[in-house]
C-alpha cells in the first residue's frame with residue numbers, strides 16, 4: 380500500500396512526464412543540453428554504484444528526468460512549509476542514528492523505491508534500476524548535500540553548478 384509521501388512522489392513524477400519529452404530536444408538547445416547532461420549523469424551514477432552493465436541514459440531519460448523534476452518540486456513544496464530551525468530539528472533519534480526533518484524528506488524518497496528485487500537491471504526497462512533512480516536524483520540536488528553535510532570529496536556531493544537543468548540554468 381502506498382504511504383502518503385509515496386503517493387505525493389508518484390503524482391509529481393507523473394505530472395513531470397508532461398514536460399520531460401525527448402522530442403523537445405529538437406526544438407530547444409537548453410533542453411537538449413540538459414537532456415545530454417542528465418543522460419551522462421545517470422550513466423555515471425551506474426559506474427559510481429558499480430552496477431556493471433547498465434542502460435541508464437538515453438533509454439531511461441524521460442523517467443530519470445521526471446524523477447528529478449518531481450523530486451525538486453517536492454523539495455520546494457516541503458521546505459516552503461518549514462522554517463530553517465524546523466528543518467534542522469531532530470525528528471528521529473536512536474543510539475545509532477539521528478535524523479533531521481530535512482534528512483527525513485530524503486529518506487522517505489529513498490524508501491519509495493526500496494524493493495526486494497536486488498540490483499540486477501532489467502535491460503529493456505525505461506526506468507533506471509531503483510538504486511540508480513534514488514542515487515541519481517539526490518546527486519542532482521545540492522539540497523541533499525547540505526542536509527547530510529556532504530563534502531566535495533565525497534561521492535554523493537553536488538554543487539549547484541554541477542546540476543543538469545532541462546529548462547535553463549535557473550530552472551528546476
Ligand SMILES: [Zn+2]
Pocket residue numbers: 392393396441442445
Ligand atoms: Zn514515469
